[in-house]
Structure formats: C-alpha cells, structure tokens
Amino acid sequence: MRLTIVHPCIGRRVGQRYIRSWQMEPLPAARLAGLTPPDVSISFHDDRMERIPFDAPCDLVAISVETYTAKRAYQIASEYRKRGVPVVMGGFHATLCPRETARYAEHVVTGDADEAWPEFLDDFRAGRARKFYHGAVGKSLSHARYDRSIYAGKRYLPIALVETARGCNRKCDFCAIQSFFRRTHVRRPVAEVVDEIRQQARRARVFFFVDDNFVTDRARAWEFLVELTKLNIRWITQMSIDAAHDEDFLALMARSGCEGVLIGFESLDPRTLRGVNKGFALMKGGYDAAMKNLTRHGIRIYGTFIFGNDEDGPESFEAALDFAIRHRFYVAAFNHLTPFPGTPLYERLRREGRLTMPSWWLDDDYRYNMVPFRPRRMTPEAVRAHCVNARKRFYSPVSMIRRGFSRINMGSAFMFRHFFPINIMHRLEISVRDGLPLGDAAWRGELLEADGA
Ligand code: SF4
Missing domain, CATH: 3.40.50.280 (Cobalamin-binding domain)
Structure with missing residues (x-):
C-alpha cells in the first residue's frame, strides 16, 4: 500500500x-x-x-x-x-x-x-x-515513535522537535489546546525521550520541546530535567508563567541547557487575564517578578501577546511593546485574539453576535491578520493595524540593537550569534504574512466534497 x-x-x-x-x-x-x-x-x-x-x-x-x-x-x-x-x-x-x-x-x-x-x-x-x-486523548504515550526519515532531502532548520509531553490542564478560554486535549496532560516516559534526544543530538544544534505546556506537571518535568543535565544539549520550550516563580526549577532548567522559553503573556491587564481564565499569571507579584527570576537564571524569552480583548485599547499595544523591549525579549509576537472553533471564546463571541466571519478560515474574503469579530473598544481594522505596527516597532533596528546587546541576550554565545538573523527573519515575515490569503489564491475550481458527506 x-x-x-x-x-x-x-x-x-x-x-x-x-x-x-x-x-x-x-x-x-x-x-x-x-x-x-x-x-x-x-x-x-x-x-x-x-x-x-x-x-x-x-x-x-x-x-x-x-x-x-x-x-x-x-x-x-x-x-x-x-x-x-x-x-x-x-x-x-x-x-x-x-x-x-x-x-x-x-x-x-x-x-x-x-x-x-x-x-x-x-x-x-x-x-x-x-x-x-x-x-x-490523555492516554499513555509509552512507545511513541516518530519516523523522521520522511524529512530526508528537505531543508529544514537545524532544530530537532521533540515532544516530551502532550496537553495542558489549564483552561484559558481562547486556547484550542485545552479544547482538543480536554484539559488532560500526559508526559512520555523519561527514558524514551532521552533515547530519542541522543539519536537526534548529532544533527541538531538545538532542541525544541514542543510540549503545549512543559511545566504542567512540574514534578515529572523535574525528573526529566535531571536526566537532561547529563546530555549537554541546548533546548527551548513553551511554558506557562507560573513556573517562573519556582527558582529551584528555573535553576535546574538553566543547568540542563535551557536557552529560552516561549511564554504566552497575552495581556498586561489583570481584568483581561482573569476574564480569559488566565488569572494564575498574576500570582506572586505577576509578570515583573517572574521576569526578574527568568532573567536572573539567564533564560531568554519569546513572549506572545494577544489583542482585541474587551478591555483593549491603543494603550494596550504601547504597554505590551514597552514591556517586551524593557525586558529585552529575544523575540515577541503581537497577534489579534483568534476565535478558534470549538473554544469557549468562539462560543462566547457567537452567542454575543460578534463574529463577523463565523467560518473565517474558509471565507474567501478573509486574509491573514484580519480580525473576524467585533472587539469592544476598537474596530477590527484598528486592532489589525496596531498589531502590525507593534511588530514593526519591536523588530525595528533600534529595538533590535537595544535588545540584542543586552546582558540576557549576550549571555549565550550561541543565542547571541543567532539573535540578529532570527530577528531580521521575523521582521521580513511581517509583510510576507500580512494580508496573505488562506489557501492557494491561484487554485481554480470548486472544493469537491467527499461521497457521503
Ligand atoms: S496555559 Fe497555555 S496551553 Fe495551557 S490552556 Fe492556557 S494558553 Fe493553552
């Protein structure tokens, strides 16, 4: 076959x-x-x-x-x-x-x-x-196998993607992960992940643990980190900010080769964070305290923000941009809130009659970056324009120099070497993606339905 x-x-x-x-x-x-x-x-x-x-x-x-x-x-x-x-x-x-x-x-x-x-x-x-x-979902991941031989002949970035766990038990209302995994979280057996890392170590310059939330089960993540300290690799991952208040954990992450983490900050407004079920981000002094800890342990940040929440106005973009530059984020994303189908957010906006394109992902008029719902305080177009503008300013030459030549981003020769190429790629992506149609715009014909659809 x-x-x-x-x-x-x-x-x-x-x-x-x-x-x-x-x-x-x-x-x-x-x-x-x-x-x-x-x-x-x-x-x-x-x-x-x-x-x-x-x-x-x-x-x-x-x-x-x-x-x-x-x-x-x-x-x-x-x-x-x-x-x-x-x-x-x-x-x-x-x-x-x-x-x-x-x-x-x-x-x-x-x-x-x-x-x-x-x-x-x-x-x-x-x-x-x-x-x-x-x-x-949520079943054992023992003996998970990944056949990477299918990548042969294709030129991907020299980053090895490895899954150490799947799912997240938080319930942020905009997040499709919690809808898909029904708030379950499962870690793979440590020995199996370590074997896989050893096999990939020769070709990869850095590992990306693609877990939806690396720190969901911090005790099990700790066991994995202890083994990781023996492997002498560099790695990055995605995690929620609560772990940034656990300094022992951060120290172990750093010792085991962690170069940076992607964190969804989403908003600096406590009302928004509570409203989207992400109030846990406000714990123990909130973002500023968390950032001090991460910086102290030399862990660089890829921070993401989302806009178009009910409280958001133009000042929200300024605050996020200032925060990201002040804390010398390695990279950052400024995106509009996206109503993914199947999420509580989508249902709420639908109930409130605020979805302007209910099936935006199939709508021929939809373009990448368009906001397919009515935000409360801004027009959809204003949210889009402010997102694009925030990206341009974050990836401006002045911002890149300020962030690049900072103690945190110069703290690792490897990460510093890649700082400017990565930031320039992100800058170039802004215009490539803005207004991109979904689907191939040159494709002709009707979508053909399957028999028995
Ligand atoms: S913590 Fe992250 S992965 Fe988990 S539900 Fe919230 S946004 Fe989704």
Missing part, C-alpha cells in the same frame, strides 16, 4: 510559488509515519516548500489539518479526489470541526492518532473503513 502524507501551507498569493523562509520540521507528519506499519510505503510532501506531485500514484492521502491550513487542506483533498484517491484528515481542526472536515475527507480521525490511526489503517486495507475514528 502507498500512503502519501501532506503537510499543507497556510496560504499563497497569486504568483507566489512557495514560502521558503525558515521552516521547522512538521512533527505531526513524523508522528503519523511512526504510527504506520513498515509494509506501507510512505511519501511525504511539505506544501510550504515544494510542489505536490498530485499525479504520483498513491492509494491514500493523509493530511493533518489546523484551522489556518483548513482551506488549503480542502483544496489539496479536492485535487486528489479528482484523481480518485481517498483522503483521511485528522489533527486539531478535524477534531474541533469534525462535520466540516468530513465534507472534504473520505475519513476523519479525531483526537489523538496513536490508537485510532493503526485501527483506521487496518480497516482501510481490509476495505471496511468507517467515516469517523475517535482517538482518546
């Missing part, structure tokens, strides 16, 4: 062939390949970097779908459907919008693929595959 796995891009303008800039390995594709029996031959195509050979013979196409890539995924599925090849979809969007996804896929796998994917493949090969397969 021949399986084709496709990683869809977000979108493409007319005349633009591929977005080639700084792509990371798509770990979900390697996970799916790792779950596939060895007698199935696998081809993998990354739509962000290469043309998909739609006419190459295959028996089944698998696409992991996120909300931002849904439209492109449905276009790709239509191309294969024209050629009589069935398509199976899974991932976040397929789980949070299964009925929509089922219109464009012969089969849909919701939830975690770990058990559902092998069951589906067995049924598919026996000619009895159902429309839906539901994978349980």
Whole structure:
C-alpha cells in the first residue's frame, strides 16, 4: 500500500510559488509515519516548500489539518479526489470541526492518532473503513515513535522537535489546546525521550520541546530535567508563567541547557487575564517578578501577546511593546485574539453576535491578520493595524540593537550569534504574512466534497 502524507501551507498569493523562509520540521507528519506499519510505503510532501506531485500514484492521502491550513487542506483533498484517491484528515481542526472536515475527507480521525490511526489503517486495507475514528486523548504515550526519515532531502532548520509531553490542564478560554486535549496532560516516559534526544543530538544544534505546556506537571518535568543535565544539549520550550516563580526549577532548567522559553503573556491587564481564565499569571507579584527570576537564571524569552480583548485599547499595544523591549525579549509576537472553533471564546463571541466571519478560515474574503469579530473598544481594522505596527516597532533596528546587546541576550554565545538573523527573519515575515490569503489564491475550481458527506 502507498500512503502519501501532506503537510499543507497556510496560504499563497497569486504568483507566489512557495514560502521558503525558515521552516521547522512538521512533527505531526513524523508522528503519523511512526504510527504506520513498515509494509506501507510512505511519501511525504511539505506544501510550504515544494510542489505536490498530485499525479504520483498513491492509494491514500493523509493530511493533518489546523484551522489556518483548513482551506488549503480542502483544496489539496479536492485535487486528489479528482484523481480518485481517498483522503483521511485528522489533527486539531478535524477534531474541533469534525462535520466540516468530513465534507472534504473520505475519513476523519479525531483526537489523538496513536490508537485510532493503526485501527483506521487496518480497516482501510481490509476495505471496511468507517467515516469517523475517535482517538482518546490523555492516554499513555509509552512507545511513541516518530519516523523522521520522511524529512530526508528537505531543508529544514537545524532544530530537532521533540515532544516530551502532550496537553495542558489549564483552561484559558481562547486556547484550542485545552479544547482538543480536554484539559488532560500526559508526559512520555523519561527514558524514551532521552533515547530519542541522543539519536537526534548529532544533527541538531538545538532542541525544541514542543510540549503545549512543559511545566504542567512540574514534578515529572523535574525528573526529566535531571536526566537532561547529563546530555549537554541546548533546548527551548513553551511554558506557562507560573513556573517562573519556582527558582529551584528555573535553576535546574538553566543547568540542563535551557536557552529560552516561549511564554504566552497575552495581556498586561489583570481584568483581561482573569476574564480569559488566565488569572494564575498574576500570582506572586505577576509578570515583573517572574521576569526578574527568568532573567536572573539567564533564560531568554519569546513572549506572545494577544489583542482585541474587551478591555483593549491603543494603550494596550504601547504597554505590551514597552514591556517586551524593557525586558529585552529575544523575540515577541503581537497577534489579534483568534476565535478558534470549538473554544469557549468562539462560543462566547457567537452567542454575543460578534463574529463577523463565523467560518473565517474558509471565507474567501478573509486574509491573514484580519480580525473576524467585533472587539469592544476598537474596530477590527484598528486592532489589525496596531498589531502590525507593534511588530514593526519591536523588530525595528533600534529595538533590535537595544535588545540584542543586552546582558540576557549576550549571555549565550550561541543565542547571541543567532539573535540578529532570527530577528531580521521575523521582521521580513511581517509583510510576507500580512494580508496573505488562506489557501492557494491561484487554485481554480470548486472544493469537491467527499461521497457521503
Ligand atoms: S496555559 Fe497555555 S496551553 Fe495551557 S490552556 Fe492556557 S494558553 Fe493553552
């Protein structure tokens, strides 16, 4: 049997062939390949970097779908459907919008693929595959396998993506992770992750632990960090800010090679944080105290903010920008609040009649950065413009110099060497992404629905 796995891009303008800039390995594709029996031959195509050979013979196409890539995924599925090849979809969007996804896929796998994917493949090969397969979330991740051989010949950044845990038990109302994982969190066995890191260490200059929230189970994360101190690697991850008040934990993170963390600050307004169920971010002196601790331990910050919350006005952008520059963030993101389907935020905005584009991810008029709902204090366009402006100012030459030549960002020769290239790439991305259509704008034809949709 021949399986084709496709990683869809977000979108493409007319005349633009591929977005080639700084792509990371798509770990979900390697996970799916790792779950596939060895007698199935696998081809993998990354739509962000290469043309998909739609006419190459295959028996089944698998696409992991996120909300931002849904439209492109449905276009790709239509191309294969024209050629009589069935398509199976899974991932976040397929789980949070299964009925929509089922219109464009012969089969849909919701939830975690770990058990559902092998069951589906067995049924598919026996000619009895159902429309839906539901994978349980929050189950053991023992013996998880990732087949990275599918990346061969593709030029990804030399960053090894490794999953040490999955899910998060917080309930921030805008977050699709808590909706998908139903607030469960599972860590992989330490010995298995350590083995995987050892295998990857030769090719990777830095590891990215892609966990949704690395510190959800701090006691188990501690056990992992102790083992990590023996491996002499550099790593970064994503975590919630509560762990930044645990100085012993931060010291161990630093000792084990942590170079930086991505933290979702979201807002500096306590009312907003409480309103979105992120009041825990205000604990023990809040962000300023947390930042002092992180800086003291030499942990650099990729901070993210979201705007368009009910309390947000133009001053919110100024405050966030000032905070990010004052604390010498290595990089930062200034994004609008996004109503992902299936989240409490989406339901709230829908109930309040504030969604201007209820299916924004499929709307032909939607463009990247557009705000598809009515914020309370600003117009959607003003939120968009302020986000873009905040990015431009954060990545301005003056800001880069102030942040780059700071004690925290010069504290690691490795991170300092990459500071300016990374910041310049982010600066260039601002205009590349602003106004990007979702889906391939040059694609012609109707989205073809699957039989029995
Ligand atoms: S802490 Fe982070 S991952 Fe967890 S629910 Fe909140 S935003 Fe999502």
